[in-house]
Amino acid sequence: MKYALATLAFALAAPTALAQSMEITKAEDRAGNIGGDETFTGTVYVAPVFPPNMNDVSAGEVTFMPGARSAWHTHPLxxxxxxxxxxxxxxxxGKExxxxxxxxxxxxxxGVEHWHGGTDKTSVTHFALQASKDGKAVVWGDKVTDEEFLD
Incomplete structure (x- = not known):
């Protein structure tokens, strides 16, 4: 009986002992970077929101200044x-x-090829959430031309 009570007490305490704690990342600790010329046109600021610690899903906060945009790209998931x-x-x-x-x-x-960004006169900020497949969350293509952007 004593052994059974000790086993029961351990079993009830084990989930709590193994549980992880909440984690807070302060906004000031999420420093971003200016987006690279190979994937963006214009001034784009990309700040990580959270890494792929939840089913390989990550998020970034992206600000596009007027005229700035991503290159054409797809996401595997x-x-x-x-x-x-x-x-x-x-x-x-191929669409409007x-x-x-x-x-x-x-x-x-x-797999749907797309781009996003500011307009020719306005900036925009969005959160971008995407999951990784085989370690890849985005597949970059050609840069969006000025003609495509303004059309």
Missing amino acids: GQQLIVTSGTGWVQER KLVMQAGDVIWCPP
Whole structure:
């Protein structure tokens, strides 16, 4: 009986002993960088929000200044964009360019080639959430030309 009670006490305490603690990352500790010329046109600021610690999902906060945009790209498992401020453009290859504004949520399905960024006159900020497949969350393509951007 004594052994059974000790085993029961350990079993009840074990989940608590093995549980992880919450973690807070302060905004000032999430320093970002200016996006690289090979994947962006114009001034783009990319700040990590969280690394792929939850089912390989990561997020970044991206700010596009007027005229700035991503290159054409795809995501192997898709991408969710949550626009937090400003007005921008998003376009799927072969389709019309669409306006995105604060409060909008855009779903980019897996493998669908697209770009997003500010408009020619306005900046936009969004959170970009994407999951990795085989260690890759994005596949970059050609840069969006000025003609494609303004069309």
